[in-house]
Amino acid sequence: MYKPATIKDIALALKLSPSTVSRALRDGYEISTETKKLVMDYAKQVNYKSNPIALSLKNRRSYSIGIVVPKLANSFFSQAIAGIESIAYERGYHTIITQTHDSSERELINVNHLAQRSVDGLLISMSAGTSDYTFLKTLHDDGLPIVFFDRIISEIETFKVTSDNFRGAYNATESLIKAERKKIALLSNAPQLSITNERLAGYMSALADHNIPFKPELIRNCVKGGNDYQEVEDAVKDLLALADKPDAIFISSDRISISCIRALKNLNFDPKEIAIAGFSNSDVVDLLQPSLSYVKQKSFEMGQVAVEMLLRLIESKYPITEFETRILDTELHLIK
Amino acid sequence: MYKPATIKDIALALKLSPSTVSRALRDGYEISTETKKLVMDYAKQVNYKSNPIALSLKNRRSYSIGIVVPKLANSFFSQAIAGIESIAYERGYHTIITQTHDSSERELINVNHLAQRSVDGLLISMSAGTSDYTFLKTLHDDGLPIVFFDRIISEIETFKVTSDNFRGAYNATESLIKAERKKIALLSNAPQLSITNERLAGYMSALADHNIPFKPELIRNCVKGGNDYQEVEDAVKDLLALADKPDAIFISSDRISISCIRALKNLNFDPKEIAIAGFSNSDVVDLLQPSLSYVKQKSFEMGQVAVEMLLRLIESKYPITEFETRILDTELHLIK
DNA sequence: GTTCAAATCGGCAACGATTGCATAAAAATT
DNA sequence: AATTTTTATGCAATCGTTGCCGATTTGAAC
Structure with missing residues (x-):
C-alpha cells in the first residue's frame, strides 16, 4: 500500500x-x-x-487547471495544449488533460470530475455532440472560472478565444476562385459548433463577393466531424456524382480535410479535376497527396491566450464582469 | 467562489x-x-x-489513474490513450493525462504530482531523456502500482507491455532487402530507450540472415527522436553524401519517419533512388509522399493491455510478485 | 521581587465524507 | 406495566494540513 x-x-x-x-x-x-x-x-x-489532496480540501485551491478537448489525436488540440502548458507550468500550475471524443456524455462526466477534483479553473473546447450547456452554466454560476477556446459558445458570458474562422474560410474559398474554380462545394462540420457557422459564412461571403451564386446542393454536412471516414467518403462520392459536378471543394474542418483527401485518393480522382482547400493543423499536411491548400490556425498561441485569461480569472481578487473574446487570425498556405 | x-x-x-x-x-x-x-x-x-477529494483523503483511493507519455502529438500515444480510456471508464476509473515532451525534468514533476494527487496507479512510457529511474523506483517500492508500456525499462520489476520491436524491425528491413536493396541505412532513436535497441537488433539480424555486411557508418542516431527536424535532415543529408551512398533507409521511430520523408522531399531526392521503410502509427501515413512502407504497432490494444494489468495490481487484495511482460506483434504495410 | 513581553511550542478545530459505536425513541413482547 | 427488541439517528474519530488561541519558558525592565 x-x-x-x-x-x-x-x-x-x-x-x-x-x-x-x-x-x-x-x-x-x-x-x-x-x-x-x-x-x-x-x-x-x-x-x-x-499532500496536495489535503491542501485542496482545506484551501479549496489546487493550483491545477482542467483541460477538456474533443480529441487529442487532432493536431490542433495537441498543439493548443502545448501552448497551455507552456504558460501554466511557468506560473506554477499543473494541467489535467481529458478528451471527450466529441461525446456530450463523456464531456459531462469529465467536466464534473474535474470540477469536483477542485481544479481552480477550466479550459474547454466544446464537443460536436453537445447542445445542452446547463451543466456548464451551473458550474459557472457557482463561481468556477471557465474559459472557452476554439469551439466557443454564446450561452455563457466569460473570456473566450477563437480563430477568425470567417476570414480563414473567406480566404481559402477566394483562393479557389482565383484558381479559376467556379463550382465550389463545401464539406462542413457538425452544425451546432460555432466554428462551423462562421466558416460557412466566410465561404458564402467569398462566393457573393465574386458574384458566384450560392448553391445549397453543393453543401454536405458531416455531423460526425470526420470521426467517421465513411460519412465523408459518401459525401464526396455524392458530390462528384452530381450532374453539375463541382470543380473544387472547400473543407471546413481538420479531420474532414484528411478524410476527404483519402476519399479522393480511394475514388481515384484526378487532382487536376478537383481542387481542394481546407482547414488543417496537421503537421504533415504539406506532405499529403493529393495536396491541399490549407488554413492553419494559431493553435499554440490560442492555448497561451486561453490560459492567460483563465489565470486572470482565477487570481483576480475581485469578481470580473468585463469579458473579452479574442479572435486570432489564420494563415493561408497555398499549394499548387 | x-x-x-x-x-x-x-x-x-x-x-x-x-x-x-x-x-x-x-x-x-x-x-x-x-x-x-x-x-x-x-x-x-x-x-x-x-466530493472525491474528501474521499481520496479518507480512503486513499481515488479511482483515477495517471498516464504519462512523452508526446500527445504522437499518434501512437494518442491511440494508446484511447485504448486505456476504453477500459478504464468501463471499470469506473478516471484518467489523468500528462505529457513530458521527452524531458526528464517534466517527467519527474508530472509523476510526483500524480502520485501525490493520489492516483491509484500509474501508466508510463518513458521519456527519451531519462536515465535516472530512482524517483520511479522509490514510488514503486513505497507501493504505488506502476505499469510500463511501449518504452519500458528493466530496472523496475512490474507488469510491462511493448511491441515486438525486434520482429517489426526485422520484417521491415527484410522487405527492403527483398526489394533488391543492398545498402540499407538506419535512422535510429535515442539510444537509452528500450525500443531503440530492440529495433537495432532486428535490423542487424535481418542483414545477417541475408548475408549483407553490417556497416556502422550507415547508422545515424537522432537523439532528439524527431522532435528536432534539423537533426534528421542533417542525418539524411549526411547519409546521401556518402561515397558509397545507401539505396534504402530503415527508420526506427514514428516522428523520425515523418521528418525523414520531409527531408527527402526538401532535398529533392528521387523516390526510386531511395526506398524507405519505418515505424509509424500516423493515421495519414498512407497518404504521404514520398511514400513509406511502415511498421504499425497495436497502439490501442497496448493501452488496453496496460490498463488491465494496472487494474489487476490496484485491485488485487494480496501483493503480486509474479509479473509478466507482454509483447504485441506488429503489422507491416508495404507500399510499392 | 514583581510585572510584562517576547520567543517557542502545543492543542483544538475545521475542510467533506464515512463509519463503528452509542443512544434515543418507538414498537413488540412478556 | 416492565422489559426486550427493533428502528432511527447522533457522536466522534479519521484522512493531512493549517489558522487561531493558549500555555509555558526565559529574560528583561522597573
Whole structure:
C-alpha cells in the first residue's frame, strides 16, 4: 500500500506537535532555528512531500487547471495544449488533460470530475455532440472560472478565444476562385459548433463577393466531424456524382480535410479535376497527396491566450464582469 | 467562489446529522424510507455531488489513474490513450493525462504530482531523456502500482507491455532487402530507450540472415527522436553524401519517419533512388509522399493491455510478485 | 521581587465524507 | 406495566494540513 510520510509521522518521530512541524516546514517566524533544522532534515530524510489532496480540501485551491478537448489525436488540440502548458507550468500550475471524443456524455462526466477534483479553473473546447450547456452554466454560476477556446459558445458570458474562422474560410474559398474554380462545394462540420457557422459564412461571403451564386446542393454536412471516414467518403462520392459536378471543394474542418483527401485518393480522382482547400493543423499536411491548400490556425498561441485569461480569472481578487473574446487570425498556405 | 453543496449543508437544511444524510444517500439499511426520500430529493435539488477529494483523503483511493507519455502529438500515444480510456471508464476509473515532451525534468514533476494527487496507479512510457529511474523506483517500492508500456525499462520489476520491436524491425528491413536493396541505412532513436535497441537488433539480424555486411557508418542516431527536424535532415543529408551512398533507409521511430520523408522531399531526392521503410502509427501515413512502407504497432490494444494489468495490481487484495511482460506483434504495410 | 513581553511550542478545530459505536425513541413482547 | 427488541439517528474519530488561541519558558525592565 502506497503511503507517503505525513506531518504527523514527522511530529511523532521528533516528539513535536503537527502544527509545529507544519510551521517549521513553511519556515514560520515563530519556530526556533534548531527546531526548523531538525524538522527539515528529517523531512528530507523520509522524503516528505506535502499532500496536495489535503491542501485542496482545506484551501479549496489546487493550483491545477482542467483541460477538456474533443480529441487529442487532432493536431490542433495537441498543439493548443502545448501552448497551455507552456504558460501554466511557468506560473506554477499543473494541467489535467481529458478528451471527450466529441461525446456530450463523456464531456459531462469529465467536466464534473474535474470540477469536483477542485481544479481552480477550466479550459474547454466544446464537443460536436453537445447542445445542452446547463451543466456548464451551473458550474459557472457557482463561481468556477471557465474559459472557452476554439469551439466557443454564446450561452455563457466569460473570456473566450477563437480563430477568425470567417476570414480563414473567406480566404481559402477566394483562393479557389482565383484558381479559376467556379463550382465550389463545401464539406462542413457538425452544425451546432460555432466554428462551423462562421466558416460557412466566410465561404458564402467569398462566393457573393465574386458574384458566384450560392448553391445549397453543393453543401454536405458531416455531423460526425470526420470521426467517421465513411460519412465523408459518401459525401464526396455524392458530390462528384452530381450532374453539375463541382470543380473544387472547400473543407471546413481538420479531420474532414484528411478524410476527404483519402476519399479522393480511394475514388481515384484526378487532382487536376478537383481542387481542394481546407482547414488543417496537421503537421504533415504539406506532405499529403493529393495536396491541399490549407488554413492553419494559431493553435499554440490560442492555448497561451486561453490560459492567460483563465489565470486572470482565477487570481483576480475581485469578481470580473468585463469579458473579452479574442479572435486570432489564420494563415493561408497555398499549394499548387 | 466556487462552492458546491456538501453533506453538511443538506444536514443543516433538513435538521439531520451529517451521518444520517450520508447513510441515506448511500441507501443504508438503517435509514427510514421517508428520511431517504427526503434527503435524496433535496440532494438532487441542490445538485449535490460527493466530493472525491474528501474521499481520496479518507480512503486513499481515488479511482483515477495517471498516464504519462512523452508526446500527445504522437499518434501512437494518442491511440494508446484511447485504448486505456476504453477500459478504464468501463471499470469506473478516471484518467489523468500528462505529457513530458521527452524531458526528464517534466517527467519527474508530472509523476510526483500524480502520485501525490493520489492516483491509484500509474501508466508510463518513458521519456527519451531519462536515465535516472530512482524517483520511479522509490514510488514503486513505497507501493504505488506502476505499469510500463511501449518504452519500458528493466530496472523496475512490474507488469510491462511493448511491441515486438525486434520482429517489426526485422520484417521491415527484410522487405527492403527483398526489394533488391543492398545498402540499407538506419535512422535510429535515442539510444537509452528500450525500443531503440530492440529495433537495432532486428535490423542487424535481418542483414545477417541475408548475408549483407553490417556497416556502422550507415547508422545515424537522432537523439532528439524527431522532435528536432534539423537533426534528421542533417542525418539524411549526411547519409546521401556518402561515397558509397545507401539505396534504402530503415527508420526506427514514428516522428523520425515523418521528418525523414520531409527531408527527402526538401532535398529533392528521387523516390526510386531511395526506398524507405519505418515505424509509424500516423493515421495519414498512407497518404504521404514520398511514400513509406511502415511498421504499425497495436497502439490501442497496448493501452488496453496496460490498463488491465494496472487494474489487476490496484485491485488485487494480496501483493503480486509474479509479473509478466507482454509483447504485441506488429503489422507491416508495404507500399510499392 | 514583581510585572510584562517576547520567543517557542502545543492543542483544538475545521475542510467533506464515512463509519463503528452509542443512544434515543418507538414498537413488540412478556 | 416492565422489559426486550427493533428502528432511527447522533457522536466522534479519521484522512493531512493549517489558522487561531493558549500555555509555558526565559529574560528583561522597573
